[in-house]
Amino acid sequence: MLTTNIRMKIFGSVLALTIAGPVQAGENGWQDIDLPLTQKQFCRVYESNVEALNIAINSRNDIKMNVALDNIEQDLISLLPGYQYENWVGKMRTVSQGPNGNVGVEVSIQCNLSLASGNGSKEANNAIRSMDITPESRLYRELSKLDYDDYVLMSGHLIDFENGPTAAGDDDKFRNSGSFIVNMTKLSKY
Secondary structure (H helix, E strand, O other), rough: OOOHHHHHHHHHHHHHHHHHHOOOOOHOOOOOOOHHHHHHHHHHHHHHHHHHHHHHHHHHOHHHHHHHHHHHHHHHHHHHHHHEEEEEEEOOOOOEEEOOEEEEEEEOOOOOOOEEEOOOOOOOOOOOOOOOEEEOHHHHHHHHOOOOEEEEEEEEEEEEEEEOOEEOOOOOOOOOOOOEEEEEEEEEEE
16 A cells, blocks of 8 residues: 555646646647657556546545556556566656766656656655766666657666656646655666
């Protein structure tokens, strides 16, 4: 069962999808990209649960809300055993470098979600973004070749849901509807 903190983070993300609406692949430049089936299904699961969760939230019934959140988690677990994703396509957003030279990365996927490098574990509820990709690693070398909006091919595993929507830009649109902390094991230009 999800912790209250995680449930509220999912609630924020669902609220953003309700306000901003689901983002279709064709609306943001993804129409020519051949996306893996599991990636498409992941976004469908995420977006399709918005209505059920909104109904539960509007009922002001914690039991209904917990059932809706549990359904989301179970759908994701059945779709991605061990929360592993492989050869997903994303768009490069940021590569941040810390004072020690290590980097962290954030990549968006077609349903307006963000995958950010991090560490920790879902079980310990201690997932955090981190800059732990070292200059000696293959991943670092691949990241050094990328620019903003480059398409990338990536693999890894989801650690935990991080947060709801990020702040609106000048155009009053949400930059993304939520993000997951991930352990990226492979990333290269698409």
